[in-house]
Amino acid sequence: MKKIITLVFPLFFGLQVFAQSAYQDAFELAGLYRRNGNSFKPLTRTDAADTTLLDLGRFLDILYRHYDTIWGPTPAPTANNIISSYNENPFFEKYQLPVGVNDVASETALKMAAESAITNKSALGALGTASPGISVAVLADGVAKFLVKRTKEELTVAFFEEFREVLASNDELEILFPGTRMILLGIGDQIYNFNAYIDSMREAFISDLKRLHNNLDELLTNNKVEVLKEDTPVNYISALFKATEMLAGKASLKEIITYLGRDAAFQNFNSTTEPQAITKVKSAMRLLYLISESVEGDGFDDRLWVAPVQFRKMLKDRLVLDFYLGLVYEKTKNTSFGSLKVADTFSTQNADEFLTTLNAFIELGEDLHGVTQRIHTGEYQQNDSLLYYEYFDYTQVALDLIKTTGKFVAVVSQKDSVLQQKLEEVTFVLGRISSITLDVRRKHYSNAIVHAGLLVNELILPEKDFSCPLLRYGAFMAAISESRNSNDVAAVMEAFALPRGSSYIKKHYPFNLSIGSYVGFNAGVETLSKLDSKDKTGLNAGMGAPIGVAFSWGGKSDAGHSPGSYTYYLSVVDIGAFTAFRFTNNDAVNDLPSLNFSNLFAPGAAFIYGLPKFPGSVGLFMQRGPSLRKVTSAGYEFDETNGWRFGIMASVDIPLFNMFTKGKKSGCSYSPE
DSSP states (O other): OHHHHHHHHHHHHTTOOSOOSHHHHHHHHHHHHHHTTSOSGGGGOTTOOHHHHHHHHHHHHHHHHTSOOSSSOOOOOOHHHHHHHHHTOTTTGGGOOOSOOOHHHHHHHHHHHHHTOOOOOOOOOOOOOOOOOOOOOOOTHHHHHHTTSHHHHHHHHHHHHHHHHHHHHOHHHHHHOHHHHHHHHHHGGGGGGGGGTHHHHHHHHHHHHHTHHHHHHHHHTOTTTOOBOTTSOHHHHHHHHHHHHHHHTTOOHHHHHHIIIIISGGGGOOOTTSOHHHHHHHHHHHHHHHHHHHTBOOSTTSOSBOOHHHHHHHHTOHHHHHHHHHHHHHHHTTOEETTEEHHHHOSTTSHHHHHHHHHHHHHHHHHHHHHHHHHTSHHHHTOHHHHHHHHHHHHHHHHHHHHHHHHHHHHHSOOOHHHHHHHHHHHHHHHHHHHHHHHHHTTOHHHHHHHHHHHHHHHBOGGGOOHHHHHHHHHHHHHHHHOOSHHHHHHHHHHHHSOOOOHHHHHHSSEEEEEEEEEEEEEEEEEOTTSOGGGSEEEEEEEEOEEEEEEEEEOOOBTTBOOOEEEEEEEEEEOHHHHHHHHHOTTSOSOOOOOOHHHHEEEEEEEEEEOTTSSEEEEEEEEEOOSEEEEETTEEEEOTTOOEEEEEEEEEEEEEEEEEEETOOTTOOOOOO
């Protein structure tokens, strides 16, 4: 008979839908308790009437629904085993459950409950998809406008050649940008004629960027490249990608929580080599799923969970509240975090803290409901910008709901910094992937690339790091894809293809050779050889703007401090007089008289220290001053008695052109050992 009763429970439970969540079942139990004289014992009387047997069936059905038959080593779900388990439940023990129940009475009661079941179904709305943006035609003369000078053309060819070589040699970028790789490798030695292929390249760029979410998933879970950190299993990352696909594919957040907490492959995979942090993450997501299930809404008003007003109603009824907590305890008690189970730490002592966290969860659920309702209004459906921001808000609230996992774990288990850090990683990864999806739909490809770079930095092994070429070339692809006209294309090509100087490079790379200027003030002693001995030497101060060659050595960052740089500088000319004039007369006349090179010739040398975190520099210098001393709107002032100057300088470092940088590859940052 016990075997029959064991089978009866799951059979009739599938037919019974009086209430599906702990919240609703708690009210049902409270009604049964009060209806039978504030006791459950009358339900098991041998001479019970049909109405009492019906109540017994409902009572047993509710207890069964929250009896853990999955996660822990619990006895078979017979009526007496279930009642025995609830008698040990700290939230039920004071309400004196029956000691046991007759098997025949149990079977009869369950049949009666099943026959009186009422089936309710409701359809929940889901998110739509963002409407595509307006396509942008790329005009062929965009490149022509850019290639005004032959030097720019050569530099652009060099950039594309470098891009092609990186794609050919980098397995990770091959997976991320397969279409782009095929186009560039197909062009081959015709790369010099890239302007003829720009339209095809742009189409390949857009195609790869549209599939960035899928390509990232393939890359991070690809067994051939194996880029993930050791504590980040493939099935764990696959589950997070799947969750974001569900979010984009009209699944509700409740379904996503159910997937992560129950149905995902990593939840049903156990291995002795599994990182302990991942095992705890599985338990944490399972806990969130069980709690989410316990406050599930009835579906009549499209709410995923009960409304705050319904939750407060339960808080005001001590009987209902105790039953609810007891049902949650029973369902979650075998969820373990290391050596501890929920049953070891969750009790009446921390119930209030649990309810506070649950209240925050309910309030966030209400916020999510509000955002969902707005998304489905006509105003938002007809306005692409409004709709995008609502999707963004939806994602943020959804992530906040998932973040409550850590708070629930902290209540029902011991504090675990490793687990909390891993749970933060879960929301970080979900946030980045969701942002990539939203940005791609809005054709904000540059933002999507930035999020992809952040995601890669978080998850991959340091020795496999490819975030630098991803950001450099991905940003280029995104900028070309977002271009709206030929001028945009020309600007993008110039920005990425032409090498730009930067004082940052001098400080963060081992060695840099560049042409540049140091614009600022200098003061010191000047010797004029053509004057009498008593007038030869005098003090001199003014603005300088020498242009010359800089040999720079960068420092190393330590203890979070930014490095400086050390530069030997050889100047050729000095246009300080012009610079001083333009600082005070920026809109003055442009038709000044012509000059000879000899008027600006100012050979010299300097030793300069580049200040950390700022393009400012200080140094010692020697220079043969230029004959041009001052520029005014009326003309020039010369001093042919120019001589040598020696002194100190304080200036802003303005590199004009980088000639060579040691440690710099493919436009990527150098990390000193």
